[in-house]
Amino acid sequence: MSENIRLLRDALAAGEGVLRLAPSWVPRSFLMPGGRLKLHPSDIYALGAHRGGIDERWFSSTTNADNGPGTPDDEGLSYVVVSADNGDARKVLLKEGVDEIGDELLGQDVMSAHGGWNILCKFFDNLGPIPHHMHQDEEAAARVGRRGKPEAYYFPPQYNYKENNFAYTFMGLEPGTTKDDMWRCLERWNEGDNGILYHSKAYKLKPGTGWQIPAGVLHAPGSAVTYEPQVNSDVFGMFQSMVEGRAVPWDLLVKDVPEEHHHDLDYIIGMLDWEKNVDPFFMQNRFFEPLPVRPSEEMAEEGYSESWVTYSTSRYSAKELTVFAGRSVTVSDAAAYGTIVTQGRGQIGVWDVHTPAMIRYGELTADEYFVTRAAANGGVRITNSSPDEKLVMLKHFGPDNPDARPLVR
Ligand SMILES: [Zn+2]
Numbered sequence: 001m002s003e004n005i006r007l008l009r010d011a012l013a014a015g016e017g018v019l020r021l022a023p024s025w026v027p028r029s030f031l032m033p034g035g036r037l038k039l040h041p042s043d044i045y046a047l048g049a050h051r052g053g054i055d056e057r058w059f060s061s062t063t064n065a066d067n068g069p070g071t072p073d074d075e076g077l078s079y080v081v082v083s084a085d086n087g088d089a090r091k092v093l094l095k096e097g098v099d100e101i102g103d104e105l106l107g108q109d110v111m112s113a114h115g116g117w118n119i120l121c122k123f124f125d126n127l128g129p130i131p132h133h134m135h136q137d138e139e140a141a142a143r144v145g146r147r148g149k150p151e152a153y154y155f156p157p158q159y160n161y162k163e164n165n166f167a168y169t170f171m172g173l174e175p176g177t178t179k180d181d182m183w184r185c186l187e188r189w190n191e192g193d194n195g196i197l198y199h200s201k202a203y204k205l206k207p208g209t210g211w212q213i214p215a216g217v218l219h220a221p222g223s224a225v226t227y228e229p230q231v232n233s234d235v236f237g238m239f240q241s242m243v244e245g246r247a248v249p250w251d252l253l254v255k256d257v258p259e260e261h262h263h264d265l266d267y268i269i270g271m272l273d274w275e276k277n278v279d280p281f282f283m284q285n286r287f288f289e290p291l292p293v294r295p296s297e298e299m300a301e302e303g304y305s306e307s308w309v310t311y312s313t314s315r316y317s318a319k320e321l322t323v324f325a326g327r328s329v330t331v332s333d334a335a336a337y338g339t340i341v342t343q344g345r346g347q348i349g350v351w352d353v354h355t356p357a358m359i360r361y362g363e364l365t366a367d368e369y370f371v372t373r374a375a376a377n378g379g380v381r382i383t384n385s386s387p388d389e390k391l392v393m394l395k396h397f398g399p400d401n402p403d404a405r406p407l408v409r
Contacts, residue, residue, distance in 0.1 A: 004092045005100050007082040011092075012104065017375025018349040021338075021368040022079040022091055023359060026056040026065045026122070030246075034125035034164050036225050043361035054361075058122045059396065060338025060370045062095035066234040081364060089364055106336045106398070107373040114399055119316045120232035121338060121396040123156075123225055128165040130221045131240035131248050132196050136256055137215035140271045141235045144256045151230035152310040153221070154210035154318065156394065158342040158355075164223035168202035171211070171219050171286065173277040182269045185239070189250055194241035203283065210288045212312050216273030227309075227340075229316040229396045237271060288312070290320060291407070303327030304382075308407060309394070316397060317404035323384040323391040332379040333371075334402040337395045341367040344391035346384040349375070353391075371395075 001009075011019055025039065029052030033044050037057050044053045051070060058065075058076050065076030079091035094117075102111040135141075135149035142148075153169075173182075177199045188194045197220070203211075205224040213219050218239060238252040254262045261267035279285060290307035292299070299305045303324045310318035323329055323346065345354035353366050371380055384391035397404065 002100070004096055007090065008080060008092050008097050008101070009104075011080060011082040012372065015351065016349050017372040017378075018351060018380065019094075019370040019372075020081045020351060020366070021060060021094065021370055022081055022089070022364055023368065024058040024061055024076060024078045025054045025361060026058055026076050027052040027054045027067070028056065029068070031055055031130065032127040034127050034223060034225065036125050036159055036162060036164075037123060038356055038359050040358055040360050046361035055126055056122050056124045058120065059340050059368060060094060060117070061120060061122075062093075062098050062117045063120045063232040063234075078370075080370070084364060094370065104374075105370075105372050110335070110373070110398065110400075117336075117398055118232055119229060119396060119398040121227070121229045121316075121318070123159065123227055123340075124221070125159070125225045126164070126221075126223050128223055128244050129169075131238045131243045131252075132170055132200060132218050132220040133236050133238045133240070134218050134272060135215050135233075136235045136237065136271055137273065141215075141233065141256065143258050144235070146235045146256060147231060147233040148215040149231045149233045149235055150212070150214045150313055150315055151228055152210060152212045152313070152316065152318070154227045154309040154320075154394070155205055155207045155224045156227050156320075156342050157207040158392065159225035160207040163205075166223045167205045169205060169211070169220060169222040170197055170200040170202045171213070172201075172217055172279060172282045173199050174201055175278045175280045177278055179269050179274070182239075182272070183265050185241075186253075186265050186268065189241045189253075192242055196240050203287070208290065210309055211286050212288060212310070213286065214273060214276055214313075216271065217276050218272065227318070227394055229310050229318045231315050237268070293319065293403075300324075302329055304329045304331070306331065308404070310396075311404055311407040312409045314400050314405070314408050316399060317401045317407075318394060318396045321382070321393050321395060323382050325384055325386050325388050325390065328381060328383040330379040330381050333376040333395070333397070335397050336371060336373040336376055337397045338370050339368070339393050339395045341391070341393045344384055344386055344389045346382065346386065346391045348382050348393075349380050
C-alpha cells in the first residue's frame with residue numbers, strides 16, 4: 001500500500017468517514033471573474049494574468065481542468081487534507097483515493113457500475129454572461145472520444161448578495177425558430193455579432209431556485225453565482241460569435257466536432273436537440289423550485305429542513321440542508337456525497353466547520369468535506385453551534401443516487 005493511501009485510510013478512520021477537502025480554484029482566461037467566491041481580491045489573479053482570473057471553485061473534484069497550455073497537472077483536482085499540524089498541511093488527491101480505494105469511498109457497486117466519481121460540481125462566478133453554447137449528447141460526444149454532458153444550476157442565496165452585470169440566462173430557442181435561422185447565424189460568424197440571441201429568450205435568475213439543462217440544449221449562463229452539478233466531461237460548442245463586445249473564435253464552436261465537419265453547418269446544427277430547444281413549455285420543464293425531501297413540519301420538529309435543489313435526472317442530484325440555530329440532527333443518505341457549507345458554523349461529524357469570510361489563495365478552509373458511502377448510510381451528526389444563525393450546506397451526489405431515483409423524469 002502506498003504512503004498516500006495509508007495516510008488517506010488514517011484520515012478516514014480519524015474523520016469517521018468524513019474527509020476534509022482543500023479549496024480547488026480554477027481560472028478562466030476567456031471570462032471576467034465576478035469576485036463573490038470569498039477569495040481575497042488580491043488573489044483573483046494569483047495564477048498570473050495570462051491564465052485569467054479565478055472565477056470557479058470546484059468541489060470534491062476528480063476531474064482535471066481542461067485549461068490549455070500552461071495548466072498545472074493538478075488544476076481542478078481536489079485534495080484531501082490528511083493532516084494539518086501547525087499549519088503545515090499534508091494532502092492527497094481525492095482522485096488517487098477514488099482510483100485506489102474507490103470501494104471504500106463510493107461503495108463497490110458504484111465503482112463497478114461507474115468506475116469512479118462521475119460528477120463535477122462547482123461554483124462559477126462571472127461579472128457578465130457566458131456565450132450561448134451547448135454540450136454534446138452521448139452520441140455526438142462519442143465521435144470525439146468524450147462523454148455527453150447535461151448540467152444543472154442552483155443559485156445559493158448566501159453567495160448571491162450582488163447580481164453583477166447580467167443576472168439573466170438565455171436558454172433554448174424561441175418556439176418557431178427554424179434550422180435555416182441557425183444556418184444564417186453560423187454563416188454570419190465573422191461579421192460581428194451573429195445575432196443568435198434574437199432567436200432565444202432570457203430568464204431572470206432567482207436565488208434559491210435552479211434549472212436543469214439537458215445535453216444539446218443552448219444556454220448562456222448569466223452573472224449569478226451558480227452551484228453547478230454536472231457530468232464530468234468538458235465537451236462544448238459555442239454558438240454565439242460575440243459576447244459583451246468580445247469575439248468568440250470559430251474554434252470554440254467546433255472544439256468537439258470531428259475535423260471533417262468543421263465547416264459542415266448541417267452537422268453542427270444537427271448536434272442541437274431541436275425539440276428540446278424550441279419547447280414551448282421550456283420553463284415548466286426545466287425550472288426547479290427546491291423540493292422538501294420529507295414533510296417540512298416533521299423536519300422542522302427535528303430542528304432542520306432539507307430540500308432537493310437538483311433533481312429529475314439520474315446523472316447527478318443535489319440537496320440543501322439547513323440545521324436551525326442551536327440544533328443537532330443526524331442525517332442519512334443512500335450515497336456518498338461532497339458538501340460545501342454556505343452559511344454558519346458548527347460540527348459535521350468530528351469536524352468543526354465554519355464558513356470563511358475571506359480566503360487567501362492556497363489557504364485551507366473548514367467549509368468543504370467528502371462523506372463516504374458508509375458514513376452517509378450510517379448517518380452524519382450535524383450540529384449548529386450558533387445561537388442565532390442557520391447552518392446551511394449543499395450536498396452533491398454522483399450518478400444514480402438511490403434516494404433521487406423516484407424523482408427521475
Ligand atoms: Zn454549459
